[in-house]
Amino acid sequence: MRPTIAFLNRDLIERIIAEGRDILCRLGVTIHNQTALSLLSDHGAAVDTTRFHVRFTPDLIDRAVKAAPKGFKLYDVLGEETVDLSGMKVHYTPGSAALNILDGATGRMRRPTTADYVQYVKLMGGMMHIASQSTAFIPADVPEKISDSYRLYLSLLHGEKPVVTGAFTVESFGVMKDMQVAIRGSDERLKAKPLTIFSCCPTSPLKWSEVTCQNLLDCARYHIPVEFIAMPLSGFISPVTLVGTLVQHTAETLSGLVISQLANPGTPILYGGSPAIFDIRYETTPMGAVETEMIDCAYNEIGKYLGLPTQAYIALSDAKQVDAQAGLETSMGATLAALSGINNISGPGMLDFESCFSLEKLVVDNEICGMTLRMIAGIEPKEDFPSLPHFEELLRDGHLLISKHTRKYRREEIYLPGPAIDRANRARWAEEGSKTLMERAAAQVAEIEAAAAPSRLPEEVKRELTRLMTFEAHKYGMDTLPR
Amino acid sequence: MELLKQISQSLQDGDDEKVASLTKDALTAGMTARQILDESLIAGMTIIGNKFKAHEIFLPDVLLSARTMYAGLELLKPHFLKDDIPSRGKVVIGTVQGDLHDIGKNLVGIMLKGAGYEVIDLGNDVPPAKFVDTAVSQGAAIIGTSALLTTTMPMMAQVAGILKERGLTGKIKLIIGGAPVSDAFAREIGADAYGFDAVKAVEIVDRFLAGR
Numbered sequence: 207m208r209p210t211i212a213f214l215n216r217d218l219i220e221r222i223i224a225e226g227r228d229i230l231c232r233l234g235v236t237i238h239n240q241t242a243l244s245l246l247s248d249h250g251a252a253v254d255t256t257r258f259h260v261r262f263t264p265d266l267i268d269r270a271v272k273a274a275p276k277g278f279k280l281y282d283v284l285g286e287e288t289v290d291l292s293g294m295k296v297h298y299t300p301g302s303a304a305l306n307i308l309d310g311a312t313g314r315m316r317r318p319t320t321a322d323y324v325q326y327v328k329l330m331g332g333m334m335h336i337a338s339q340s341t342a343f344i345p346a347d348v349p350e351k352i353s354d355s356y357r358l359y360l361s362l363l364h365g366e367k368p369v370v371t372g373a374f375t376v377e378s379f380g381v382m383k384d385m386q387v388a389i390r391g392s393d394e395r396l397k398a399k400p401l402t403i404f405s406c407c408p409t410s411p412l413k414w415s416e417v418t419c420q421n422l423l424d425c426a427r428y429h430i431p432v433e434f435i436a437m438p439l440s441g442f443i444s445p446v447t448l449v450g451t452l453v454q455h456t457a458e459t460l461s462g463l464v465i466s467q468l469a470n471p472g473t474p475i476l477y478g479g480s481p482a483i484f485d486i487r488y489e490t491t492p493m494g495a496v497e498t499e500m501i502d503c504a505y506n507e508i509g510k511y512l513g514l515p516t517q518a519y520i521a522l523s524d525a526k527q528v529d530a531q532a533g534l535e536t537s538m539g540a541t542l543a544a545l546s547g548i549n550n551i552s553g554p555g556m557l558d559f560e561s562c563f564s565l566e567k568l569v570v571d572n573e574i575c576g577m578t579l580r581m582i583a584g585i586e587p588k589e590d591f592p593s594l595p596h597f598e599e600l601l602r603d604g605h606l607l608i609s610k611h612t613r614k615y616r617r618e619e620i621y622l623p624g625p626a627i628d629r630a631n632r633a634r635w636a637e638e639g640s641k642t643l644m645e646r647a648a649a650q651v652a653e654i655e656a657a658a659a660p661s662r663l664p665e666e667v668k669r670e671l672t673r674l675m676t677f678e679a680h681k682y683g684m685d686t687l688p689r
Numbered sequence: 690m691e692l693l694k695q696i697s698q699s700l701q702d703g704d705d706e707k708v709a710s711l712t713k714d715a716l717t718a719g720m721t722a723r724q725i726l727d728e729s730l731i732a733g734m735t736i737i738g739n740k741f742k743a744h745e746i747f748l749p750d751v752l753l754s755a756r757t758m759y760a761g762l763e764l765l766k767p768h769f770l771k772d773d774i775p776s777r778g779k780v781v782i783g784t785v786q787g788d789l790h791d792i793g794k795n796l797v798g799i800m801l802k803g804a805g806y807e808v809i810d811l812g813n814d815v816p817p818a819k820f821v822d823t824a825v826s827q828g829a830a831i832i833g834t835s836a837l838l839t840t841t842m843p844m845m846a847q848v849a850g851i852l853k854e855r856g857l858t859g860k861i862k863l864i865i866g867g868a869p870v871s872d873a874f875a876r877e878i879g880a881d882a883y884g885f886d887a888v889k890a891v892e893i894v895d896r897f898l899a900g901r
Contacts, residue, residue, distance in 0.1 A: 604795045607749040608703070608756065616749070633871075633885060 208294060208584050211545035213504045219511045222449065226456030227267055234261035235412045235461045239419035245468050267460055270467035277515045277549070278431055278474035280338060280368035281399040283389050283663045289337045289368060291476065291515040294547035296582065297337035298540075298575040299370045300330070301522045301556025302405070304343040304563040310648045313527065315562055317346035320688040323357065325655055327365040329565055332654035335575035336554055336568075338403075340370040343563040349682040350374075352675075355381045356687075358402070359675040362389060363668055366661050370433070370552065372405035376420045381678040383428055388670045389663065397429040400474065403517075403550070407435040407480075408458045410443045414465070422462060426469035433476035433517045433550065434462040439491055440501070442484035448501055455481055455505050463514075476550055477509030478517030480560070491559060494523045494535025502539075503546040515549045519560065521571065522553030528567045528644050532557060536567075537574045544578035551575075566647035569654075573623040580621040588615050626650050692718065693729040696761070700733035703753030705760040712764045722768035726805075730761050734803060741888055751888060752796060755803025762805065776807045778898045779829035781820055783811035785844035790837035793867060796887040797833060804891045817847035824861050831894055833884070836867040845870070846878035853879065862897045866890060 214222070237243055238258050247253040252261040277292020289297045307318040323345045330339050341357035348356045354374040361369045362385055373379045382402075390396040406422040408414050414422075425432045436458035438444030444454040459477055466473050482491035482498045492498060502518035509516040521540035525531035536553065543551040554571035555563050589611060590596070599609055606612050626647045628635060635641075641649070661668075672687070679687055692715050699707040708730075715725050737754045740746045780801055784791045791813040798808045809827055811819060820832045832852075834845050845865050852858050858879070865875050866884040875883035881897070884890035 605792050607796070608753045612749065613703075613753075 207586070208582055209545055210294070210547065211503065211542065212507060213500055214507045216511075218449070219508055222452050222456055222508060223511070225453045226460060227262075227264060229412070229453065229457040230262040230267065230461060230464075231264060232261065233412070234259055235408075235414065235457075236260075237414045237419055237461075237465075238416045239414060239423070241423055242414070242419050242465050242469075245423075245465070249468055262461070262464060266464050266468075270460070270464040271512050271514070273467040273471040274463060274514055275472060275474050276513050278400060280403070280431075281401060282366045282368055283362060283401065283661065284366060285390070285399055287399075289550075291549040296544050296547060296549060296551055296579070298335060298521065298551050298554055299338040300336060300340045300342045300568060301519065301553045301560055301563065302340035302342055302370060303372065304556060304561055306558075306562040307343055308527070308557060308562055308564040308567070310564070310566050310644075310651060313644075315526075315558075318343045318563070319347045320345045320360065323360045324364055325651075326563070326565060326568075327361055328655050328658035329568060329651060330365055330367060331658050333554075333568065333572040335572050335579055338368045338370055338550075339365050340552065341372070342555060345688070347688045348679065349684055351682040352378065352679055352684070354378050355385075355678055356675065358382050359385060359671060362386075362401075363663075363671050364661055366663070368401050368403075370403045370405070370550070372407075373421050374417070376417055376424075378678075379421055379424045381674055383424070383430065384674050385671050386430070388674060389667055393428060400429070400431050403431045403433050403476065405435045405478075406432045406462060407437065408462055410436065410438045410458065411454060412458060412461070414461070419465065422466055423469045426466045426473040429470065429473055431474035431476065432462075432466060433478035434459045435517075435519075436462075436479045436481065438481045440481070440483040440497065441486070444481070448497060448504065451481055451501055452504055452508065455479055455501070456508055459505070459509075475514065476517040477505070477512065477514040478550070479505055480519040481505070490524070492524050493519060493553075493556075493559060494525075494531070494539065496538065499539045499542050502548065503542050506543075506546050506548045510547070516547075517550040517552060518543060518548045519552045520548065521551050521574065522556035522560065523567075524557070524559050526558055526562070528557075528564055528570060528647065532567060533570065533574075533643075536571055537578075540571070540574045540578045541581070544582045565651045566644055569624075569626050569647045569650045570643065573627050576621055576623060588619065624650060693720070693725065693732075696725065696729035697733035697736070700730060700754055700757050700761065701737055703750065703757050705757040708757050708761045709764060712761045716764075716768060722765040726762070726765055730758050730765075731805065734758050738888065738891075748796070748887065752799055752803075755800050758803040758805075759799075777805040778831070778894070779807045779809060779827055780831045780833060780894060781809045781811065781824045781827065781829045782833040782835070783815035783820060784813035784835045784837075785841050785848070786814055786816045787844065788836050788838050788841035789813045790867075791835070793837070793887070794833070794835035797835070797866065797884070797890045800887040800891050801894060804895070806894060817844055817851055820848050821851045821855065821857065821861070825855075825857070829861070831862050831864060831897060833864045833866065833890065833894075835865075836870065839869045842867075842869055842874065845874075845880065849879045864890065864893055864897075 280289035306315045344353045355378045404425045438451045438454040440451045444451045481501045502520045506516040520543045523532040523535035555568035696711045862881040864882045865880045872883045882893045
């Protein structure tokens, strides 16, 4: 049996959805994008173009929910299926778009460079329990205008896993799409085998900016999957109660769903988000707070009720170092997310309110992911009945270390984590240098990076990616790409 | 030569049936028991031991190969001349008096047999004098004692005391093992070595008997 967890009963889910729809239809949403406003107007929404304001209709919402796919798959750069976002299947992806990294050698936070990003992508190849890359942090050695496309370029050039990403401007969508088409060979093939997911974030409360709304429309046009990332903050820019925050999250996410499905019915989406509570003591938005994680799991239940695949920024921490807090917040989030069946679980590697990425934390979190994936595989009988023969063997031999049953099921039944997780007895631990978690994780980072093989993407495609990126960099005053 | 390599590989894979049939084939092909033992069985166990030390494989893998080795060895025994039976030496093992925990001790037994030693296993709840008496009567140069409980650890000191009384200290080596004991405890009671795990125990026995 796959273990599951639930925070909402059916009545509460239906009430929250009804309230969210009511807000969309009566209060409406502000959308700073004329294309979207025209589209909505053409389909019967009440649009006030001077105020950039739109009120939805129940029918528009119903049709959007019906049009959206119940799930979709991602394919790596070689075209192999690697991620199935449907039903109760869960996959992990690192947190994304951090401004800083935690330097493993100095323990200090700093701005990341191209070299850091390439190291990250190589490391991702060895993260067995993290199914997709994300554009995890923003290299600071290229102009800001290409910092979004450049991350994707490095991920596609050096890594093979699909990428969760996003555009920071309207203009950069073009090259980010072109690079994907270069890998797949045509628009049609990209549509058939999605390679990326773009995060598209409404602005709480109840607004869409020109840029994020245009990204949403552009992704829909090319059938590129998007994840809606609504960010209501309980007690600040959304009601303080978790239910109130869920009503707002529902309204904001459904508004994105309507826009995307009007633009291109059937375009793949994830019912996602990055809501948080608001900690009035520090004026911060803790991602590792238990209430934040409860909201995530609950809106996932709402998304599932609507028949949509889901996403959340949940397996991450607000700690500043890879310490006990980092471990407890990340593992609590990952555990709840896996039990909830959130399809695309974002967060590994991330610290400090999604602003600082750590390669060492990524290695540790990969183990958290491995453990939770084992957990949801559940408890199943495996030639356990009748039990008597096993116990006869045990009493005869004194142990079952090398019994046939043990040999057959040891690997699938018991997950053995990598060396970052300390399970040595004290003597062995001391013999191996009495290493701390950070030291063990740093050794793993170095080892995996050294063993990383180059991406198997054909060289001519790599050259085309570089040509596209170099052309884009030229536009913003950069003659050659950083090495 | 290819056959010997196959035996070694099957031993490393822990496939006792294959080792048995290949060993028979090797004998039929006219290879000597000594050659099969040295160049396939012991060679295979050496590789297994090294992989274990490098943490590439784990205790059950080693135990499996040791059991396989033991199966191959039994087939070879009748082919050795009587005074050339391949025993690398005798070891008396047991869990000390008052202690019924024998899992670790049993693993040590399997490993020692797998390494080609003759093991006299006295079981559990073994009185201190019985270890020494048996070692003397059987001509064993090594005693291995095991304990899981802190309350039964002092029995190991009694074994060391009896060896000392009878002037056997150093002649019969005393190795101790078990969760609560340590290197420091071994030194404190005058034991010759502390075996951290079953593989370490074999290493220590190898070292002591090679030095004779």
